[in-house]
Amino acid sequence: MAVGGTFDDVAMSKPFRTWEIDQTWLFPPSLHEFVPEDHLAHFIRDVVREELDLSELYAGYTSERGQPPYHPAMMTALLTYGYSRGVYSSRRLERACVERLDFMAVTGMSKPDHSTISEFRKRHREALAGLFVQILQLCREAGLVKLGHVALDGTKVKANASKHKAMSYKRMKEAEPVLAAEVEEWLKKAESTDADEDDEHGKGRRGDELPDWVKSKQKKLEKIREAKARLEAEAKAEAERLAAERAEEERKRGKPFRGKGPRKLEGIPEDKAQKNFTDPESRIMKTANGFEQAYNMQLAVDAESQVIVAYDVTDRQNDVDELLPMVDQIEANLGELPDELSADNGYLSEANLQGLEDRGVEGYVATGRQKHGEKSATNDLRQKPLTKAMRAKLKRGGHRSRYRLRKQSVEPVNGQIKWARGFDTFLTRGIESVRAEGGLVAAVHNLLKLAGSRGYRAVLA
Numbered sequence: 001m002a003v004g005g006t007f008d009d010v011a012m013s014k015p016f017r018t019w020e021i022d023q024t025w026l027f028p029p030s031l032h033e034f035v036p037e038d039h040l041a042h043f044i045r046d047v048v049r050e051e052l053d054l055s056e057l058y059a060g061y062t063s064e065r066g067q068p069p070y071h072p073a074m075m076t077a078l079l080t081y082g083y084s085r086g087v088y089s090s091r092r093l094e095r096a097c098v099e100r101l102d103f104m105a106v107t108g109m110s111k112p113d114h115s116t117i118s119e120f121r122k123r124h125r126e127a128l129a130g131l132f133v134q135i136l137q138l139c140r141e142a143g144l145v146k147l148g149h150v151a152l153d154g155t156k157v158k159a160n161a162s163k164h165k166a167m168s169y170k171r172m173k174e175a176e177p178v179l180a181a182e183v184e185e186w187l188k189k190a191e192s193t194d195a196d197e198d199d200e201h202g203k204g205r206r207g208d209e210l211p212d213w214v215k216s217k218q219k220k221l222e223k224i225r226e227a228k229a230r231l232e233a234e235a236k237a238e239a240e241r242l243a244a245e246r247a248e249e250e251r252k253r254g255k256p257f258r259g260k261g262p263r264k265l266e267g268i269p270e271d272k273a274q275k276n277f278t279d280p281e282s283r284i285m286k287t288a289n290g291f292e293q294a295y296n297m298q299l300a301v302d303a304e305s306q307v308i309v310a311y312d313v314t315d316r317q318n319d320v321d322e323l324l325p326m327v328d329q330i331e332a333n334l335g336e337l338p339d340e341l342s343a344d345n346g347y348l349s350e351a352n353l354q355g356l357e358d359r360g361v362e363g364y365v366a367t368g369r370q371k372h373g374e375k376s377a378t379n380d381l382r383q384k385p386l387t388k389a390m391r392a393k394l395k396r397g398g399h400r401s402r403y404r405l406r407k408q409s410v411e412p413v414n415g416q417i418k419w420a421r422g423f424d425t426f427l428t429r430g431i432e433s434v435r436a437e438g439g440l441v442a443a444v445h446n447l448l449k450l451a452g453s454r455g456y457r458a459v460l461a
Contacts, residue, residue: 031108034101041081041102043451048077052134056127070112075120079128081106083444086421090114090121125428129439132311133333135446139307140334142453149303149402150338151410152326152347154319155418156294158425159282159434163293226280238264279429285317295426295434299442300326300341303409306416307449309333311442313435319346323365324355337361342406353386364403367391417445 035041048054057072081103082093094114096103112120121128139145242264246257263270285294296317300310310329314322323343331337341361345368356363367390381387394401418424423441426434 031105034105038455039102039105040084040448040451041105043454044081044084044447045077045106047135047138047447047450048073048080051138052076052131054127056130057124060124060127070110070116070120072120072124074107074110075112075117076124076128076131077106078103078112078117079121079440080131080444080447083423083440084421084448086423088423088427090118093117122428122433125433125436129436129443132308132439132443132446135443135450136307136309136333139305139446139450139453142450144305144307144449144453145302145309145334146304147302147309147330147334147336147338149340149342149405149409150300150309150330151303151406152298152300152323152341152343153406153410153414154296154298154322154346155414156285156287156292157297157313157418157423157434157438158287159279159293159295160426160429161278161282161293163284163291232268235264235268235270239266281315281431282429283315283317295431296322297438298322298326299410299413300330301410301413302338303405305449306409306413307446308413308442309338311438313431313438315431319343320349320352323347323352327356327359327361340364340402342403344406348381348387348390350381350384350386353390357386362402363390364394364401364406365390366403367394413445417441 032042054073054076057076061069061072078093078097082088082096085096085102087093087096091114093103094112094117097107097111136145242262246261249257279293282293282295284291285296287294296314296319298310298312298314298319299308301307302309310326310333312322312326312329316322327337327341337359338361340363341356342364343366345366348365348367353363353365356365367387394403397403426437428434428437
């Protein structure tokens with residue numbers, strides 16, 4: 001008996017609201033009644049159903065054989081709503097479909113399992129990333145995209161790989177012959193022990209099967225050789241690029257450079273160069289939390305609304321080569337360039353400043369502070385005419401410089417994506433896959449901005 005009397009005794013002594021868990025409903029509730037009418041779940045479901053062109057997804061379904069698949073629009077709505085709630089993994093999405101009313105309102109009570117969700121995301125990654133431009137256009141139609149000032153920044157997002165699963169080029173050179181010798185020694189031994197195969201390997205076995213430890217070492221040897229070949233190919237490509245640049249510089253100077261030139265011209269990887277065995281296209285990058293196996297996600301954000309107007313994901317630590325491609329992507333996405341653009345000193349170069357000038361974009365690119373003992377190359381850049389002019393321009397503006405808009409626009413967006421919605425690690429692997437995943441993340445961010453402009457409750461649950 002419960003303390004204070006049974007459930008029925010308490011109910012008789014004090015009037016409470018009815019709690020009838022076994023009572024059936026003559027008319028079941030509508031899915032629209034599961035969550036309030038101004039809930040984000042309704043908004044995302046309706047945008048996907050009514051305002052997005054999903055023909056690219058539909059084109060992948062041609063055969064009428066087999067079990068009918070889940071509707072692509074429903075699956076798209078599930079993914080986008082899940083991303084907006086900070087639910088990314090296929091298993092968590094599967095669980096949400098059976099536990100959460102807001103997800104049921106999106107899926108119409110459909111309950112796809114995690115393998116179906118994962119396969120859909122993998123199969124349609126390019127089409128899902130393509131939703132970014134469509135949603136960006138909706139934001140523009142809603143008056144959220146002004147392109148008066150755009151701020152650019154890069155943020156490191158962890159790869160789906162451990163940094164401890166990487167090996168340096170020096171270690172690869174040392175480990176490869178050792179592993180190869182161990183595997184070769186066992187193979188030779190196996191060939192010479194036919195007479196003892198029953199004792200050594202057991203009856204019913206041929207005697208030439210590879211033991212698990214040999215298979216493991218063979219697999220590791222293959223991975224080392226593949227990673228080593230990748231590093232060597234990258235070093236060769238970098239050497240060819242540098243040689244072409246050096247030849248062009250010599251042509252402009254009218255005379256060759258003295259000396260042997262940088263070691264990179266030899267096309268040999270540095271001993272400390274690393275490759276990850278789990279995701280070879282990711283890189284060890286410096287982040288706020290130390291060094292991580294990561295990718296570099298680039299975001300260009302409209303300063304007025306915090307809408308992302310261009311994005312990219314690269315495998316490079318430095319941002320300097322990303323500025324002009326991002327500016328050009330803004331024009332490709334929206335048909336016009338921004339009036340102004342701000343970026344931190346990671347994007348500083350004479351070529352970038354000249355590129356902004358050629359495109360008619362007013363640039364505000366930080367030049368950084370000159371520190372004692374800096375390398376001559378850095379000092380040389382500070383003496384370049386466009387960099388000197390930019391430094392003077394920012395100094396004249398002081399605290400009222402347009403550069404200040406960068407911190408209040410793009411940096412908060414990074415925080416909203418990584419900390420508020422918890423997207424700090426890619427689920428997929430390989431540069432093309434993570435680039436597509438980044439597109440979906442950016443599209444969902446813009447969808448939330450659009451929801452806010454239409455009065456939907458877009459805050460995190």
